Amino acid sequence: MRDFHFPGRSTVHAQNGMVATSHPLASQSALQILREGGSAMDAAIAAAAVLAVVEPHMTGIGGDCFALLAPKGGADVLAFNGSGRSPAAASLDAYRAQGVTEIGTDSVQSVTLPGAVDGWERLHADHGRLEFARLLQPAIDYARGGYPVHARVRADWAQAAPRLAAREAAAQVFLPDGRAPEEGAIHRQERLADTLETIARKGARGFYDGPVAEAMVAALQAEGGVHTLDDFRAVKGDYAPPASTAYRGVDVHQIPPNNQGVTALVMLNILEGFDIAALDPLSAARLHLEIEAGRIAFDMRNRHLADLPSLQVSLDRLLSKEWAAELRAKISPECAMTDIGDLGLAASDTVYLTVVDRDLNAVSFINSIYHGFGSTILCPQTGVMFQNRGASFRMDPAHPNALAPNKRPMHTIMPGMVTRDGKALLSFGVMGGDYQPYGHARVVSNLIDYGLDLQYSIDMPRVFAMGAEVDVERSLPTEVVRGLAERGHPIRMAASPHGGGQAVLIDHARGVLSGASDPRKDGCALGY
Secondary structure (H helix, E strand, O other), X not given: OOOOOOOOOOOEEEOOOEEEEOOHHHHHHHHHHHHOOOOHHHHHHHXXXXXXXXXXXXXXXXXXXXXXXXXXXXXXXXXXXXXXXXOOOOOHHHHHHOOOOOOOOOOHHHOOOOOHHHHHHHHHHHHOOOOHHXXXXXXXXXXXXXXXXXXXXXXXXXXXXXXXXXXXXXXXHHOHHHOOOOOOOEEOOHHHHHHHHXXXXXXXXXXXXXXXXXXXXXXXXXXXXXXXXXXXXXOOOEEEOOEEEEEOOEEEEEOOOOEOHHHHHHHHHHHOOOOHHHOOXXXXXXXXXXXXXXXXXXXXXXXXXXXXXXXXXXXXXXXXXXXXXXXXXXXXXXXXXXXXXXXXXXOOOOEEEEEEOOOOOEEEEEEEOOOOOOOOOEEOOOOEEOOOHHHHOXXXXXXXXXXXXXXXXXXXXXXXXXXXXXXXEEEEEEOXXXXXXXXXXXXXXXXXXXXXXXXXXXXXXXXXXXXXXXXXXXXXXXXXXXXXXXXXXXXXXXXOOOOOEEEEEXXXXXXXXXXXXXXXOOOEEEEO
């Protein structure tokens, strides 16, 4: 139970449906879809479309999506990969011939094909109830009629202003009057509204073929891109068995590679060998183990993770308890490891949302354009901002995540799902680029090891071994910071909070849905 003497928010409880998103307008739109009889997937798509308008720095139809689904609240979890691939003409040799030795985050080479719109249509066809056009209407209305800029959105927008200013098309839309809009200002994206209306009328083919696709290809080729209309026509997401591990009586599910969700599962496998519950949940002793497990798991990620066909180490090996025991042996409870260097991790952000409907269909959904405003390359005719997910590719031909034609890059955005005793227990996600595996492991441990309140499990101060130093949020108690330093961790105050997060917990016995949304963002959980 939270201490009501301190600022905070309560976990939200309802019986018929629950949504949790990073923006109140998206939460409200998703809840309305549920009230109209829509499925959890209907509501998730409606929310994702609204977020593509009202959080334009985080997500958009120029990006990708992933989803985990637990139909009827069961344990047979489905995983959908809606991430796009590199163009067919993208290769190490072709890029080197252009003088490209590294894929910059603002370069056209970083633009992979957008998979989100295809994913929305496919997921709706398989799991939706309402008309697809109905789901896009709230987003269309906000794009054309305007939406007020919220506080966290404005803060992130302002940080990205110098990058936006470097591109005329992006600056015209996102820097009205030459600067980021103030909190409460009304912002509109009329060309994006036109494109969303085309998708509502014609479906995904209205995006990947015809005038919209032709305009996007022209915009990318004008920047020197090798993208073609055939590349757009070929975009197609797919289902795959989730990657899963057991943790103290529950099963934790993630999207398999090219997704980095395996990193969180490796962390949990390592942490399972420690008596976490014997430690105070906000102690230096507990956070030290989390940091060390994360450093090991990210070292694994950086070495091995790539598109599934490119893996050089089997998924079974990466998720084996035996290998986790070998890794765990490297950790001292009292002293930081010295043999893992700078992991080169970076903060970026996205949007995550989760919905559970009256039939207990649970959807864990994430949609992103990667770094703030993606590549900053905007197609002026369509209002589409292109993602820069291709910046995750390596230029080393020996690395499994090396750039190649028609290949998916290693992806940071990761929805999560937890099941127990044949039923879905938790649909959740934690945003924040490379931080996400830390956040997933922390939330699962908070709930399973400590039985903490769902909202507090997300609120709790965070730490992240981003590079050679450990970035800690300012809310972390001084004595905890001191304890980490005494164990040999170089400490740095985080410039921004670590990510965000949403979750819905299903209490099957009582018939209650509990929702939580991270105060690090503008969003909220709503139920009915």
